[in-house]
């Protein structure tokens with residue numbers, strides 16, 4: 001099994017699979033010899049119930065979060081399949097991780113986080129305030145927190161090591177990283193995916209302020225959509241009725257966690273201590289928010 005990372009619990013042993021790596025949220029496995037997928041070019045991607053905030057993996061999991069991330073990704077991959085093929089192969093996974101794991105085609109991932117923004121907030125707003133651009137794209141004067149952009153923009157980021165911040169980069173930098181054709185393909189695909197997703201979400205009263213896709217190429221060299229798709233972890237979802245330019249819109253999912261960490265918990269965000277465990281009511285309210293995001297977007301409650 002792969003070496004463990006501080007703060008990340010050991011990935012469960014799964015029959016037919018070998019643990020390969022773990023990120024902040026997902027454990028990734030490769031087929032084991034003698035298992036049902038032996039010698040096939042697939043990965044098992046397991047979404048844990050881990051939650052991160054302020055660049056820390058919290059000690060307290062959110063029950064059913066992994067199931068929500070997986071089911072929502074599966075739902076979106078289907079909505080978006082005519083724009084770009086999906087990496088999903090099968091949901092027939094070991095019983096121990098049923099509902100929160102996908103068997104996926106193994107892709108050569110582009111080393112670029114493909115971010116689309118329709119609204120200005122977070123690192124985009126910070127860069128705009130400093131330079132009047134985001135990822136080198138000039139924007140009109142007078143925009144503020146949560147402003148809607150004149151049109152959605154592609155704001156790529158270079159994938160950072162675990163614990164480091166992803167770094168916003170210019171389109172030119174993406175061209176240098178992957179070549180001009182792949183760069184244009186990533187940009188156009190990202191914007192097409194965002195446009196479709198924003199339209200679907202808007203019908204359900206949700207603004208997709210921004211979102212991150214990860215794309216890669218399959219064995220035939222085709223561009224394929226990988227990783228998680230349009231989940232609360234990879235996107236900023238805002239209730240449309242709460243949106244007002246000039247002030248931050250509460251994020252759909254991590255609001256209670258962030259509020260508690262920065263007020264009642266007594267934790268020093270700027271210090272080097274890990275955040276304390278979450279109280280049960282913060283866990284329960286956060287869990288409800290993840291389930292609510294799923295229900296609002298898909299129109300169906302997730303059976304958990």
Ligand code: ATP
Pocket residue numbers: 022023024025026027028043045087104105106107108109214216226227228
């Ligand atoms: P974080 O999301 O916390 O920044 P991370 O992205 O490194 O960290 P996870 O999201 O927890 O980690 O793990 C998922 C990993 O699997 C990512 O590195 C992602 O790029 C990779 N991945 C997802 N789908 C595929 C695929 N089809 N083929 C190859 N790699 C994939």
Ligand code: MG
Pocket residue numbers: 023227
């Ligand atoms: Mg990830």
